[in-house]
Amino acid sequence: MSEYANVIPSLFLDFMQMQTFAQAPTVFVAGDGTSLHAADGRSFMDGLSGVFTASLGQGNRAVIDAITRQLERLAFAPPLHGTNPAALELTAALLRVAPAGVAAVKLLSGGSEATEAAMKLARQYQVQAGQPRRYKIIGRYGGYHGATMGALSAGGGRERKSIYEPLGVGFLHVHPPLCYRCPFDQSYPGCGRTCVELIGRTIEAEDPDTVAAVIVEPISISSAGFVVPPPDYLPRLRAICDRLGVVLIFDEIITGFGRLGTMFASEYYGAAPDITCVGKGMSGGYAPLAAILIRDRIARAFYGEDADNVQFHHGHTYGGNPVAAAAGVAVLGELLSRDLVGNARRRGAQLRARLEEMAVRHSMIGDVRGAGLLQGVEFVRDRATRQRFPAAIRPGKVVERAARERGLLLRCGNDFAAFAPPLVVTEDEIDRMVTLLDESIAAAARELAAD
Numbered sequence: 001m002s003e004y005a006n007v008i009p010s011l012f013l014d015f016m017q018m019q020t021f022a023q024a025p026t027v028f029v030a031g032d033g034t035s036l037h038a039a040d041g042r043s044f045m046d047g048l049s050g051v052f053t054a055s056l057g058q059g060n061r062a063v064i065d066a067i068t069r070q071l072e073r074l075a076f077a078p079p080l081h082g083t084n085p086a087a088l089e090l091t092a093a094l095l096r097v098a099p100a101g102v103a104a105v106k107l108l109s110g111g112s113e114a115t116e117a118a119m120k121l122a123r124q125y126q127v128q129a130g131q132p133r134r135y136k137i138i139g140r141y142g143g144y145h146g147a148t149m150g151a152l153s154a155g156g157g158r159e160r161k162s163i164y165e166p167l168g169v170g171f172l173h174v175h176p177p178l179c180y181r182c183p184f185d186q187s188y189p190g191c192g193r194t195c196v197e198l199i200g201r202t203i204e205a206e207d208p209d210t211v212a213a214v215i216v217e218p219i220s221i222s223s224a225g226f227v228v229p230p231p232d233y234l235p236r237l238r239a240i241c242d243r244l245g246v247v248l249i250f251d252e253i254i255t256g257f258g259r260l261g262t263m264f265a266s267e268y269y270g271a272a273p274d275i276t277c278v279g280k281g282m283s284g285g286y287a288p289l290a291a292i293l294i295r296d297r298i299a300r301a302f303y304g305e306d307a308d309n310v311q312f313h314h315g316h317t318y319g320g321n322p323v324a325a326a327a328g329v330a331v332l333g334e335l336l337s338r339d340l341v342g343n344a345r346r347r348g349a350q351l352r353a354r355l356e357e358m359a360v361r362h363s364m365i366g367d368v369r370g371a372g373l374l375q376g377v378e379f380v381r382d383r384a385t386r387q388r389f390p391a392a393i394r395p396g397k398v399v400e401r402a403a404r405e406r407g408l409l410l411r412c413g414n415d416f417a418a419f420a421p422p423l424v425v426t427e428d429e430i431d432r433m434v435t436l437l438d439e440s441i442a443a444a445a446r447e448l449a450a451d
């Protein structure tokens with residue numbers, strides 16, 4: 001690694017204190033299947049699909065061949081002058097699997113681009129639907145929709161946004177549906193669903209004629225914790241948005257493309273949004289690729305004569321890039337032909353059962369929750385009272401470090417650990433990953449007890 005030692009301090013990595021990173025840098029040099037290998041000889045099981053992205057694992061032959069063929073034919077197509085067959089094939093493939101009623105697609109190259117585009121589309125739609133005063137966007141505290149200014153404004157994680165404030169005008173936030181720690185001190189299912197009813201009341205209090213859209217992640221993994229809504233949350237939110245004329249945006253950048261054991265979370269929860277944001281697993285990490293999927297009612301408002309000026313005034317240089325699109329077509333082909341969405345369901349059930357069994361043995365696991373291959377545990381000091389560890393202890397980070405030392409990559413917040421392994425994961429790999437987590441939690445518990 002000494003060959004990189006001089007340059008590492010000159011790099012800005014994502015959300016990383018580079019001085020600390022430079023003391024013990026991880027440089028990934030190769031990957032195969034669900035494993036990643038670093039320059040210093042360490043290997044890791046990828047319990048997180050990179051970052052909810054590498055759904056097919058590394059080295060997928062079908063995707064590599066599709067990208068290579070496309071590179072040899074056409075690497076870049078000028079987006080201001082036309083499109084290309086790969087982008088059209090991807091659009092057709094997306095329309096075949098998209099949530100009910102989707103009639104149009106805008107291809108992009110990253111998740112933040114997708115959420116930004118969705119919010120702009122919602123605002124422009126309201127103008128074109130005769131509601132030009134509707135500009136406000138409601139997101140949730142703790143939510144994460146990307147790192148760009150608009151996405152950050154809609155997101156609600158103060159750790160990542162306060163330093164950049166003031167952000168966009170017209171962004172409001174409500175509390176997320178975290179039943180294990182209900183922000184309203186109620187308990188499901190006996191509660192009045194205050195978490196979702198409050199969205200309706202917020203829109204009414206603001207004046208519905210001023211609200212353009214609500215944006216939510218169906219399942220959210222963020223500074224708010226690992227937020228899995230109760231089953232009727234999204235259907236109720238759908239009904240509220242319909243009643244009040246508000247566009248509903250699902251940020252499915254993590255949950256889309258099979259993660260929950262259904263192609264999209266909207267299918268899992270039985271509630272279709274007006275705009276779906278997708279990215280990450282859409283290309284399996286083989287190319288930067290994202291999109292928004294647009295329902296017919298919205299899409300129609302953008303189809304008109306030049307003189308109507310109803311086109312979507314939005315674009316990016318790499319939107320519809322042929323190489324990225326070819327990756328997307330091949331990834332969808334793999335998901336469907338190998339029934340990887342079914343595998344996510346089956347392996348997800350196995351993962352859930354193993355985590356629940358583990359929770360019996362580790363008193364610091366207070367809750368196990370998730371859907372499909374997105375499962376996690378929440379850490380507590382006292383399971384009976386759900387009391388957290390003191391904020392400075394950050395048990396999730398202790399577990400994360402212990403897991404890394406044992407060769408397992410996870411997504412840990414201060415108080416939780418989440419698994420999102422590649423959708424190609426095998427039964428044996430799930431067992432090995434959970435065993436590593438089991439050992440890591442035991443080591444973390446010993447460390448915390450010694451403190």
Ligand SMILES: Cc1ncc(COP(=O)(O)O)c(C=O)c1O
Pocket residue numbers: 110111112113115144145146147217251252253254279280
């Ligand atoms: C739910 C969600 N939305 C949006 C984004 C932003 O995507 P990107 O990092 O590709 O811009 C992320 C990234 O982690 C995400 O998890």
